[in-house]
Amino acid sequence: MSTPVQQYVPEERQVLTPPAKRRRFSRSARVRFTNRMFTYYFWFSILALCLVLGLVIFFIGKTALLTFRDISFADFFLSFNWTPEEEHYGAAAFIINTLSLTALTLALAVPVSVGLAVLIAEIAPGWLKNAMRPILDLLVGVPSIVYGYLGLTVLIPFLRRLSGENLGDGLLAAALVLALMVLPTICRISDDAISAVPKKYREAAYAMGSTRLQVMMRVVIPAAGRGIIAAVIMGMTRAIGETMAVVMVIGNTAQLAKSLFTPASVLTSNIVMQISNVEFDSTWNYALHMMAFLLLIISFVLILFIRYLGRKGREQA
Template identity: 40%
Template sequence: MFKNGMFQKEYLGRTIVTICGFFMIVLTFFIGIFLVYKGSGTFTKYGHSITEFLFSSEWDPADNFTGGGKVGAAIYIFGSISTCMLALCIATPFSIASAIFMTMISPKLGKRIYRPAVEIFVGIPSVVYGWIGLTILVPVIRDRMHQGFGFSVLAASIVLAVMIFPSITTVVADAIENVPKEYIEGSYALGSTRWQSIYRIIIPTAKTGVLTGVILGLARAFGEALAVAMVIGKMRAFPKNIFSPTSNLTAAITSDMGGAANGGEYNIALWTMALLLFVISLLFIFIVHFITRSGEKHA
């Protein structure tokens, strides 16, 4: 009787988990189909080319149902790439250093205080990051650094860096903790110092997890909208330097989608931007799986 009850509970739990898993797969599939249906209209309905959309900087879609506008999104694409890459350059060294500190330098302090404090950052709403950037970071760039109005690629990148910092840190810390203890003990037995063990043994061994954390952080940065829109300036121009304002894909979508006629050229062009972000997210997922499988083969 007891065994039958345990078997039924286990079967029920496995069934629920399986249904939830398939539901998420189906949901993702239908989201992708919907974005393809809406976003492809720029090319199928209004006759624009993929080359124009990706590489032209002339953005002036017509807010009607006959077309005739221009849908070059190069400025927004470049804005997304520049802010995300700069954010990654800022956040990655701090994330790796923090992960090393909480796992190798002071593991007790890291486990009890530092890691929970880092993970709290994940739960903070993006609007809070944007508001802090708007009220503190933008005035500092404007008044202390004397750089225009303060709205800039740098401001957006710093905000993004703070937002992706906990995600990268957590993944890198898990990767370092999974390094076999025998490797570390063997390094010490050969006379290596702690820092020599870290940069010669631990980091190279955990490189798969480190790269995974970096790619996941980059994916988070590409998809962030509200916080970036509040500090980037939303100027439709290529930035001259990191202190120049610009715009990006997510800022354009959030600011313009509500005012565009549903099904019009302008609206469909914004849906094409959303489709591009979806494709980029899928690309990042494939890269993470490729890195993970490569790491498993060489393990």
């Protein structure tokens, strides 16, 4: 006796029983409800972030602008005299020291970071790449106070012996500590940028008779230039905003650094050393908020520049 063969009926022509219809509609409703909830959640997160950011900018900016109610714009930005006890709030020394420290930090960190990134991405064997990348990722997460403690206990005594005087706190010590801090960040981002260069660029250069050094210097590094610049700016942002490590090694003296071994102070160190000693409704407090507002503006400008480089890179890809 032969087994009857069931005829295939397309899904759209199948007649669903009421329970099957209810299950299908119920599942579709759950999917729509879940999608709607995630959409609301994402919009709420974006609005909350914008609200917090706006409140931070408003509060710091509003308090900072009160500085010019009591002193002039020129007295704050052009004067080197910072003696709050005598009602002098010149921040020029801190601004110049901050820019000098950042420039010195990048001068020390960028050549080593980019060179190490080229080594990892282009030259090192696989086992060395697999060892170096996790180590650099680990160094990125080391707390800044650890670097500051090493600078205080190891670097400064060494600089004092090197200089032959009782001088060690200053821009050089701070720059060396910051260079060690930003080196892993610049190196890893540069490594990713170099590794993202298409292989066909290298093959075309080799086909034209270029040496390995010429390929790296004239093809790979220029092609990864935007990513390397973004890495440098990320390192610059961290160097400008770093506080604890700088406080521990720079000397915290309100004066313009006349040498690499002169104790000095930058915007971040001056804020953290004095903010707890001032009255809220005072020009001294307003001036410190103005320094914080300057740091905020610098950070925003650098981040926007990174976004611009990323967008231009995607357009050219």
